[in-house]
Amino acid sequence: MIDFCGIELAHPVINASGCFDVLAARACFGEELIERFPFSAYVSKTVTLAPRAGNPPPRLWESAAGMINSIGLPNPGIEGYLDEHLGEYAKLGVPLITNVMGSTAAEFVALLAALEDRSEVAAIELNVSCPNVATGLDIGADPRGLRLLLEELRPLTQKPLIVKLTPNTADVGACASAAEEGGADAVSLINTLRAMALGYGGKPWLGGGSGGLSGPAIRAVALAQVASVAERVAIPIVGMGGVSSGADAAALLEVGALLVAVGTESFRDPAAGARISAELARLFAENAGS
Ligand code: RRO
Numbered sequence: 001m002i003d004f005c006g007i008e009l010a011h012p013v014i015n016a017s018g019c020f021d022v023l024a025a026r027a028c029f030g031e032e033l034i035e036r037f038p039f040s041a042y043v044s045k046t047v048t049l050a051p052r053a054g055n056p057p058p059r060l061w062e063s064a065a066g067m068i069n070s071i072g073l074p075n076p077g078i079e080g081y082l083d084e085h086l087g088e089y090a091k092l093g094v095p096l097i098t099n100v101m102g103s104t105a106a107e108f109v110a111l112l113a114a115l116e117d118r119s120e121v122a123a124i125e126l127n128v129s130c131p132n133v134a135t136g137l138d139i140g141a142d143p144r145g146l147r148l149l150l151e152e153l154r155p156l157t158q159k160p161l162i163v164k165l166t167p168n169t170a171d172v173g174a175c176a177s178a179a180e181e182g183g184a185d186a187v188s189l190i191n192t193l194r195a196m197a198l199g200y201g202g203k204p205w206l207g208g209g210s211g212g213l214s215g216p217a218i219r220a221v222a223l224a225q226v227a228s229v230a231e232r233v234a235i236p237i238v239g240m241g242g243v244s245s246g247a248d249a250a251a252l253l254e255v256g257a258l259l260v261a262v263g264t265e266s267f268r269d270p271a272a273g274a275r276i277s278a279e280l281a282r283l284f285a286e287n288a289g290s
């Protein structure tokens with residue numbers, strides 16, 4: 001068992017937010033894919049205060065060793081999430097981490113208030129990869145703003161707060177440290193790297209203009225950023241970015257992550273979570289024996 005912010009987890013592998021839609025997986029691949037749930041906790045895709053339709057298509061671009069997404073946060077809004085999704089997620093038999101995003105502190109405050117009495121929610125992940133409407137800076141790329149946000153939010157909830165850091169910043173360690181100073185219980189990283197692709201006639205391919213790069217292409221960046229954050233903070237780290245095998249997961253644990261999240265690999269192989277967990281367990285067993 002792993003103690004993650006007071007939550008007991010059976011093993012270190014969880015899903016990255018937005019990367020394993022359990023309801024779609026069940027509809028496409030059948031009940032058996034989620035019957036023995038592959039992840040030790042389930043992280044929801046990002047929820048905002050109001051419903052959002054998301055970006056116009058195309059929303060994906062296949063890049064060398066990865067993909068660029070510009071999904072644009074489609075979600076039913078917090079009320080829709082509570083009414084339509086929470087009941088289903090609560091049946092998975094693993095702790096639920098709800099990922100939320102606001103573009104102002106007031107929006108985050110309202111999101112936390114809506115979740116506070118919902119015992120189905122074990123922890124809240126704050127997606128801070130969104131521009132602050134006042135400064136235009138990504139909230140998570142501005143250490144001072146991030147610390148102030150956490151100082152405001154921390155007293156408002158009993159639930160652990162995990163800050164999902166953005167890699168699109170000069171000093172991710174400073175951002176992680178600011179989150180910790182503000183009272184974050186854990187950090188998770190990395191979100192996708194800002195990227196774009198050109199289509200026919202030199203026009204941006206993605207409907208949203210630019211997007212975020214993920215997959216094996218970003219694995220080395222994730223490793224470096226997790227390692228540098230581990231040198232700066234004492235709170236638990238959830239490492240992610242291009243994890244496609246047990247060995248990739250082990251590398252993130254090696255440099256200081258407590259948990260590892262599987263993201264893009266689940267799109268390529270919907271059974272990736274179970275496979276990567278099994279590979280990691282085998283590596284642990286081999287190392288214990290040597
Ligand atoms: O919805 C998205 O386009 C999206 C989000 Br909220 C995010 O945090 N990271 C990403 O790559 N895409």
